[in-house]
Amino acid sequence: MFLQSDTPVQLVSSQSSSVLGEETIVLQYEAGMYYELNEMGGFIWSLLQASKGMTVGQIRQKLLDEFEVDAVVCQQELTQFLDDLLREKLIEATAPAP
Amino acid sequence: GASPKKVYKTPRLKTLGSVK
Numbered sequence: 001m002f003l004q005s006d007t008p009v010q011l012v013s014s015q016s017s018s019v020l021g022e023e024t025i026v027l028q029y030e031a032g033m034y035y036e037l038n039e040m041g042g043f044i045w046s047l048l049q050a051s052k053g054m055t056v057g058q059i060r061q062k063l064l065d066e067f068e069v070d071a072v073v074c075q076q077e078l079t080q081f082l083d084d085l086l087r088e089k090l091i092e093a094t095a096p097a098p
Numbered sequence: 099g100a101s102p103k104k105v106y107k108t109p110r111l112k113t114l115g116s117v118k
Binding site for chain 2: 025027031032033034035036037038039040041043044063066067068069074077078081084085088090
């Protein structure tokens with residue numbers, strides 16, 4: 001699925017995570033896989049934990065508000081990261097509201 | 099007076115392994 005700014009994303013139910021130092025460890029039950037998110041990945045993960053159905057654009061704005069980053073770089077790297085999470089079935093994207 | 103922004107790093111997902 002192509003992620004757009006107004007695409008809502010949320011964590012799948014078949015996962016569990018724990019913060020370990022600066023990293024976040026995530027277990028995906030269904031696939032039986034576990035992963036590590038770096039500090040920035042963990043920050044995005046915490047946003048998704050706090051708000052179900054947050055859009056890609058809302059996440060991007062949070063990053064721009066809190067971090068010193070170019071808007072274009074932020075958009076590209078956030079989209080790549082969310083694509084990775086989607087591929088590993090750690091998040092799911094739903095159709096934007098009409 | 100605005101709080102300084104934090105240092106940005108590229109968000110990364112690393113596969114650690116399979117429980118199976």
